[in-house]
Amino acid sequence: MINRNKLVRLAGVGAAATLALGLFSTGAAHADTFVPLPGGELVKTLSDGTVVTVRMVGESATISPSMGATPVHRNAWVSGSAQVEIAGGEDVGGKIYPGYVVGCQVNIAGGGAEGGASADMDTEGNVSPSAETGANLTIGPGQAKSFYVLDIEKPDDYGDEDHATNNSFGGNTGSVTWSDQTIGLNGCGGYAQARSFISVEVETENVISYVTLWGQPFSLG
Template sequence: MVVIMVGTASGRADVLADKYGAFDTDDGWQVSLYKTNEELKRWPNMAATAFSREAFLSMKAMARIGGTGSAPVIAGTVSAGIQIGCQIDVSSGMTVGAAANLGLSLGVNGGITISYPPAGTLGANAGANAGVVPNLQATLRPGGITSLTLDAKPLASSYGSTHLRELYVKTDGCGGYVSIRTFAAVQVATPNANDSYSIYGDPTWL
């Protein structure tokens, strides 16, 4: 089962379906949320280990506020993220031998690393890049789902977006099935109320 996961899809991009959702805030604003341009490129692990996965992820999250509300919008954010599930944590080691004694560890040390260049800033663009996080890490737990917000863009007008291109995703210490699902979220605040909404991509394997 592990060999199948490692030996497939050398660099082939899977294009996942766009998603859309809309809602009205308590103050009467009409908010639309989009998740588009999602692609996942799986690559064989460079270290040739059976318990690590590598891929490059692209996606775009967009939010738009329209209509006429009874109170002004004072803050808003559109964000993009992923959820990753690890079936079995083998980070403490695995003994290859008889089926009755595989030595699977059920600890909580499996890891996920997300890298999103550029890490630095360039001249006048330093302020624009100040919110970009170049590297994120989290702990995968066996049988559980880890959720990570990759980027969040404050809404300075009625429209905002965040576009992630070729985001490097790597998991370590996971045996069996590793699943991945993207999401887009929007938050809108007025003096009277906070509203939030999320949409999710189709789950697939890493």
């Protein structure tokens, strides 16, 4: 005897499988891609013996199809947390400058950009951003730009509007966390990459120094 209930169930499984294949072949190609990143840690001893530890934790990127829907447009949302610990010093404090370098058809694996492009990084690894925000970057082949994540509005010494790209802290610890910071890239017809950095200015009683930690490069497509 034919079990009609069993046939109905099997037919339903087949339809679900067909639907799943359809999603993988069409919609999945346009879905967001979540990329977990390993973060990192850097320990540096300053000239006066102060030990600075910089960590990137909880780092990730979500790569999304661009609203432009063309090969020269990319969109990504990035998140992470910068943490700083200082040991062996007194009257310490500092500033945390988190940011990203974005490159088009260049190698940014070395911490700036190689192959003829410049990410505005000096010989000590300190970054001078070439763009104010990652919300809308225009980069051609062989180029790279860097930007800070933070834009904190506050009055200056004269009461006028000022914008800070760092999070200041006093004492031996400091941190800053960002979520879904936009990276919008235009004009890059080839492969594109991005890489986070945390530049920390540390001030003790005896020295002022910069420590820069670089994250792992990731593809923007």
